Amino acid sequence: MERITSFQVDHNKIVPGMYVSRIDGDITTFDLRVKKPNAGDYMSHLEMHTTEHMVATFIRNSEIGQNIIYFGPMGCRTGFYLLTRDLPKATVYKILKQILKDIINYSGEVFGASEEECGNYRELDLESAKKICREYLHILENYSGTDADFEYPQ
Ligand SMILES: [Zn+2]
Numbered sequence: 001m002e003r004i005t006s007f008q009v010d011h012n013k014i015v016p017g018m019y020v021s022r023i024d025g026d027i028t029t030f031d032l033r034v035k036k037p038n039a040g041d042y043m044s045h046l047e048m049h050t051t052e053h054m055v056a057t058f059i060r061n062s063e064i065g066q067n068i069i070y071f072g073p074m075g076c077r078t079g080f081y082l083l084t085r086d087l088p089k090a091t092v093y094k095i096l097k098q099i100l101k102d103i104i105n106y107s108g109e110v111f112g113a114s115e116e117e118c119g120n121y122r123e124l125d126l127e128s129a130k131k132i133c134r135e136y137l138h139i140l141e142n143y144s145g146t147d148a149d150f151e152y153p154q
Contacts, residue, residue: 005021005022006031009021011038013154014033015036016139018030018093018140019031020089026086027069027083028084028085028089028092029081030084030092030150031079031081031152032096032136033078033079034078034079034135034136035078037078042078045123046125046128047129048077051080051129052072053110054103055103056111058103059095062095062098067085093150096140103133106126110129
């Protein structure tokens, strides 16, 4: 089997951050890395699942909502993939940061928390998502938002 692109990145060198994983035409796949790979600290299912519901809802309702192709967790529980169409990296970065802040300040029901809308709706907890959003916002605040910021560490 051919080794797929995301396996070709040396995960020993990845630290938490926001990276361009790949570009396919006008689609950019971002690696939103919350946890350092293989370091013993992973998102819990609860944290990852709730963050997925919250970020997906906020980002699809944002000014770049029409350009969002997909947002979802990595199976290894160290981050998320975000696929966007035809957007500057700095714009995605700026709006993502704002969304993290909005989630941290949000009070109310978790979006999509019903049997009709989700495959495991009991496994959702707003505080768990806020914890991850706080952690990831702290990581993103060290970024200047220039293109070089979004390259994987060599
Ligand atoms: Zn769900």
